[in-house]
Amino acid sequence: MSNVATKKLQPLHDRVVEANRSLADKGLLRKRVKVMLDPEHASCFEVDDLPYINFSSNDYLGLSRDPNVIEALYSGAKDFGAGGASSPLVIGYNQAHQQLEQALCNATGHEAALLFCSGFTANHALMKTLFNDSDQVLTDKLVHASVIDGLQDSGATLKRFIHNDVASATHNFERHAPCAVITESVFSMDGDVAPLAELSALCKQNGAWFIVDDAHGFGVIGDNGMGASAVAEGIDIDAQVVTFGKALGGQGAAILGSRELIEYLVANARQYIYSTALSPANAAAVTASIDTIINTPQLNQKLQANIATFITSCDAASIELTGSCTAIQPIIIGDSARTLAIAKRLKEHGFWVGAIRPPTVAQGSARLRVTLTAEHCEEDIHAFVAVLADILQDQ
Numbered sequence: 001m002s003n004v005a006t007k008k009l010q011p012l013h014d015r016v017v018e019a020n021r022s023l024a025d026k027g028l029l030r031k032r033v034k035v036m037l038d039p040e041h042a043s044c045f046e047v048d049d050l051p052y053i054n055f056s057s058n059d060y061l062g063l064s065r066d067p068n069v070i071e072a073l074y075s076g077a078k079d080f081g082a083g084g085a086s087s088p089l090v091i092g093y094n095q096a097h098q099q100l101e102q103a104l105c106n107a108t109g110h111e112a113a114l115l116f117c118s119g120f121t122a123n124h125a126l127m128k129t130l131f132n133d134s135d136q137v138l139t140d141k142l143v144h145a146s147v148i149d150g151l152q153d154s155g156a157t158l159k160r161f162i163h164n165d166v167a168s169a170t171h172n173f174e175r176h177a178p179c180a181v182i183t184e185s186v187f188s189m190d191g192d193v194a195p196l197a198e199l200s201a202l203c204k205q206n207g208a209w210f211i212v213d214d215a216h217g218f219g220v221i222g223d224n225g226m227g228a229s230a231v232a233e234g235i236d237i238d239a240q241v242v243t244f245g246k247a248l249g250g251q252g253a254a255i256l257g258s259r260e261l262i263e264y265l266v267a268n269a270r271q272y273i274y275s276t277a278l279s280p281a282n283a284a285a286v287t288a289s290i291d292t293i294i295n296t297p298q299l300n301q302k303l304q305a306n307i308a309t310f311i312t313s314c315d316a317a318s319i320e321l322t323g324s325c326t327a328i329q330p331i332i333i334g335d336s337a338r339t340l341a342i343a344k345r346l347k348e349h350g351f352w353v354g355a356i357r358p359p360t361v362a363q364g365s366a367r368l369r370v371t372l373t374a375e376h377c378e379e380d381i382h383a384f385v386a387v388l389a390d391i392l393q394d395q
C-alpha cells in the first residue's frame with residue numbers, strides 16, 4: 001500500500017479505535033464468547049472449559065437438536081444442495097423453498113410467503129419496500145431495531161405509542177392517521193404479549209394495515225403454536241414476519257401476507273432480489289420443524305410447564321418478575337454494572353444468563369434476560385432460582 005493510501009486510511013482507523021475505547025470505558029463494548037456445545041444436552045455448554053446450564057437461548061423448543069429436523073437438513077442438503085446457489089430471481093428458488101412457503105401458509109392462513117436469510121433482513125425489506133416518505137407509520141415504542149432501521153430507510157414518518165397501550169395507540173391514530181400499525185407479538189426483551197386483537201380491531205376500523213413481527217411468537221404462542229394470527233379469532237394481520245432462528249431451531253425468516261403483497265416484494269425488495277436465496281437444506285429443516293411443532297404438542301407443553309415452574313419457584317424465593325407468561329422472563333435490575341455483576345456471579349455458579357443493557361433496553365432498565373426452553377429440567381430451574389435468590393440478596 002502506498003504512503004498516500006496509508007495516510008488516508010489513518011483517520012478512519014483512529015475513529016474506530018476511539019469508538020471502541022469510548023464504549024469500553026462505559027462498559028458497553030460488546031464481545032463474543034466462544035461456546036463449546038454439548039452434543040447430548042441442548043441446555044448445556046462450556047466456555048473456557050467450564051460447564052454452564054444455559055438460560056439465554058431462543059431455541060425455545062430445542063428443535064435445533066431435534067433428530068427429525070437434523071435428518072431433514074441432511075436429506076435437504078443431499079437432495080437440493082447445501083447452499084442457495086443464486087438469487088431466488090435467478091435459479092435460487094426451488095421445491096424446498098416452495099414447500100416451506102406452503103407449510104407456512106397452511107400454518108398461518110396467509111395466502112403467500114417470501115423467504116429471507118434472516119429476520120433482520122425480512123423486517124428491513126418489508127419496511128423499506130412498503131413505505132415511502134408520504135407515509136405516517138405507528139409502532140409500539142419497543143419494536144425491534146430491524147423495524148426501526150427499515151422505517152428510517154423508507155423515509156416514512158415514524159410515530160410511536162406507549163408500549164402495549166391501546167389507549168395510546170388510539171390517541172395516536174386520531175392525531176396522525178397512520179397507514180399502518182406495527183408491533184411485536186412477544187416482545188424480545190420483555191416477554192410480554194401485545195394486545196393483538198385490540199390493535200387488529202383498531203386497524204380494521206381505520207382502514208390501516210396491521211403488521212406483526214412474530215419472531216418470538218411463531219412456534220410457541222397461539223393455537224398449535226402457530227403464532228400471532230392463531231392467538232384469537234378475528235386477528236387480521238396484513239403482513240406477518242416469522243423467524244426460523246428461534247422456536248423453529250433453524251435460520252432465516254419469512255414475510256407472510258396476500259398474494260399481491262408477496263408479488264410486490266418479489267419485484268421490488270432489494271434485499272430479496274440482490275441476495276443469495278436461503279439454503280434449501282435449511283428450508284427443508286424448517287419445514288420439518290413446523291411439522292414437529294404441529295405433531296408433537298408435548299414440546300410446547302413441556303415449555304409451558306418449565307415456565308410455570310420458574311414463575312412459582314421465583315415467587316417462593318421472593319424474586320420479583322415482570323408478569324411475563326412466556327419463555328422470556330426478564331428480571332429488571334436497573335443499573336448496568338450491577339446487572340453485569342449478578343450475571344458474572346451466576347456464571348461462577350454454572351448458570352449462563354444474558355445481561356441486557358442500554359442501548360438494547362432503556363436507560364435504567366438493565367436486566368437479566370432469562371429464557372426457558374423445553375430442554376430444561378425442573379431440578380435445573382430450581383437450582384438456578386435458589387442461586388439467583390442468594391445473589392440478589394447479597395448484592
Ligand SMILES: Cc1ncc(COP(=O)(O)O)c(C=O)c1O
Nearest residue numbers: 118119120144188213215243245
Ligand atoms: C423481535 C425480533 N425481530 C426480528 C429479529 C431478527 O431475527 P433474526 O435473528 O432471524 O435476524 C429478532 C432477533 O433478535 C427479534 O428479536
